[in-house]
Structures are given as C-alpha cells and as structure tokens.
Amino acid sequence: MPKKTLTFALMDAPYESANLTTAFRILDAAARRGHNINVFAYEGAAALAFTRQSPHPNPVHGKNVAEENHPTTKDQVTALLAVAAKNGGKVDWVNCGMCVDERGVNEFVPGTRRGSPADFQVFTDSSDNTLVIPTK
Amino acid sequence: MAKKSLNIVETAYRAVMEEQDDTILWLLAAMQGAGGAHTVVLRGNAVNYAIAGQGAPGLTVGEWKQTQAPRMDRDVADLIENRKIPVYVVEEDLAERGIASDELVSGVELLSRRALPGLFAEYEIVSHW
Amino acid sequence: MNNYLLIESRDPFESNDVGYYYELSKGLVEAGNEVTLFLVQNGVLAARPSAHSVALSALCQSGVKVLTDDFSLRERGISKLAEGIVAAPIDVIVDHLAAGHKTLWH
Numbered sequence: 001m002p003k004k005t006l007t008f009a010l011m012d013a014p015y016e017s018a019n020l021t022t023a024f025r026i027l028d029a030a031a032r033r034g035h036n037i038n039v040f041a042y043e044g045a046a047a048l049a050f051t052r053q054s055p056h057p058n059p060v061h062g063k064n065v066a067e068e069n070h071p072t073t074k075d076q077v078t079a080l081l082a083v084a085a086k087n088g089g090k091v092d093w094v095n096c097g098m099c100v101d102e103r104g105v106n107e108f109v110p111g112t113r114r115g116s117p118a119d120f121q122v123f124t125d126s127s128d129n130t131l132v133i134p135t136k
Numbered sequence: 137m138a139k140k141s142l143n144i145v146e147t148a149y150r151a152v153m154e155e156q157d158d159t160i161l162w163l164l165a166a167m168q169g170a171g172g173a174h175t176v177v178l179r180g181n182a183v184n185y186a187i188a189g190q191g192a193p194g195l196t197v198g199e200w201k202q203t204q205a206p207r208m209d210r211d212v213a214d215l216i217e218n219r220k221i222p223v224y225v226v227e228e229d230l231a232e233r234g235i236a237s238d239e240l241v242s243g244v245e246l247l248s249r250r251a252l253p254g255l256f257a258e259y260e261i262v263s264h265w
Numbered sequence: 266m267n268n269y270l271l272i273e274s275r276d277p278f279e280s281n282d283v284g285y286y287y288e289l290s291k292g293l294v295e296a297g298n299e300v301t302l303f304l305v306q307n308g309v310l311a312a313r314p315s316a317h318s319v320a321l322s323a324l325c326q327s328g329v330k331v332l333t334d335d336f337s338l339r340e341r342g343i344s345k346l347a348e349g350i351v352a353a354p355i356d357v358i359v360d361h362l363a364a365g366h367k368t369l370w371h
Contacts, residue, residue, distance in 0.1 A: 001360075001363055001364075004362070004363045006359075006362050006363070018274070018306045018307070019274065019306070022274070022305050022306060022334075022337075022355070025336065025355045026355055026358050026359060029355055029356045029358070029359045030359045030362070030363075033359060033363075035359070035363065128362075128363070128365060129362045129363070129365055129366075129368065131358075131362060131368045131370065132369075132370060133370050134370065
C-alpha cells in the first residue's frame, strides 16, 4: 500500500482513559507502515508530550522505579517519532497552544511543536484521512 | 479547498464551566475561521445546548469569582449566525429528553436520526466528538 | 457506495448509547454502503456470548462486518465470541484509514 498521510485528533489526558493505549497502538501501526502522521493534541492530550513527567516506584507491588518501569506518555511520543523516522515516515505532532498554557505543560518532547486549531484545519484538508478520538 | 466536514457532537457539559466554552464548538468555530467547511449535528445530551435561555452564574470559590460564565445557547447561535456553520439537532433525542422545538434557539435545523446515514454521504470527513 | 469503519469503544452494560451506534452501522448498510464495526476496549465485552451479543450477531446478519480488537479481548480474557464476530488486529484500523474509508470513533 502506498504511503499515506493520516491525521489524528487526541483529547485524553495521560493516565485517565483507555483511549490513549488504543491511540498509541494505532499510531505505532501507522508509523511502522511508513505513513506520515499528523497529531493534533487537544485539551488533556496537550500533556502527552510534556517532558517533566517522571516514572515512579510501585510500593503496593513492592517494585522500585527501575522494576516498575512505569510508562510515561512522553516516552511513547518519543518512541513514535523514532519508529516513524526509521520507517521513512514523518510525524507532525502539534500541541494545542492554549491547552498547553492552561495546563502549564509547555515543555515538549523535541520534534513536537506548539500550534493551534488552524493547524488541525490544515492537517485535515491536506491529509488522506482523519480520525478523531474524542474524550467523554 | 476545505474538505466538507460533518461533526456529530454528543458529549455535553464536559468542562464547559472551566473552559467557558464547549471545547468542540469552540474548536470548530476556530477551524471555520481558518478556512474550514464544517457542519454540526447535536445529538444525545448535546441537543440540550440548543435550548434558549440557559446558563448558570459563574463559579465562586472564596473570594474568587468567575466573570465570564459560558452560555451555550449563545454559542450555538454564534455558530449559525456569525460562523456560518449549519447546526442540526436530532429530533428524536429532543423528544426523549422532553424538549419541545419551540424551546430552541432560532436557526437550528431539526434532523431525524434516520436521516444521519444519508447525510454522511455529503461529507468528506465525518467525526464524533 | 462508500466504505465506513465505525470504532466502538463503549459497551452496552455501562452505556445505553451503544445502541445508537449499532443502529447507525445498520443504517449505513441499508443506505448501500460497506460497513465494518470494530469493537475496542470495553466495547469487546459485548462480543462474549450473552443477552447483549444478540444485537451484534443481528448486525452481522444485516450485513455489517463486526470485528473485535484482539488486544482488548486478551486483556479481558475473552476467548469465545458470539456468532458472526471475528477477532482482528489493530492494523485493520490503519488499513481502513489508508484506504480512505470514513472512520468514526464512538
């Protein structure tokens, strides 16, 4: 299948919804196939690429930080950019600027950028398809 | 040329007081300003957005007072009148909620749930919000 | 004729809005389209044979292709699926998107 450009809108904040696990699985599958990917990270999703996330131990399960190896979405975003590049695709990950400001999450994974709804409009008009994953 | 986009909005009153907007209606208004070609269908609980005269006073916490409490009916009217975004409301969802059509802001168009599949064909992008 | 992928993340045990989405998929088929309903997350709970899976099997009979995310099934320990429902990998979603099929999430 020829390479396509696919746009995704995400809204869920880290650690609040199963939607993000599915979203990252879809993004990973698209990246492995070499598709170009646009992501508009809106509302809570503006925190997905926040670099100040840090993993923690799990005292309930008796695991230290290393043993728990707690996922952080910033690492998942970083890994997505890497797997896309490895397979010849580009990722344009935009964090909605006002969403970033109100949440105070204005330090992003390198390779992602601040943007606005105008970017999402450009994404949808210029890409081959768009999937909105809304929040409840 | 913008792709014609149908936006089915069903989540209602999520963070509306905090954001002083419905974040999806706001997003679509912004995208329309950036050259979009959007249409809105209000379904499920979101049909309540079209009721004229709604709106709570701002939140108060101690001495902190919200001064710009949202008014969803005005935002719906704004989409129609100023942003030129057609707004449909699913009539069965109104009826299920005991809402009469004369309670709605002017300019919304009633749409039967049965007509949704046919409407999809007119748009290049269809999204649920 | 258009192709549609409808992704359902919700289940009928917790949400009474799932019925709308199932009916939408049937309505799109009746309007002459090809429709795949892809259950993910708790949406797969309805795929286990139960009183609620009857609606999904009926959708299969009416021409909707009903798939369930294999990851979500394993996560929930679901090994037996109701009649007509098939497990599938997440790549199916990427296939549909890449093919230009209108793709919606509920």
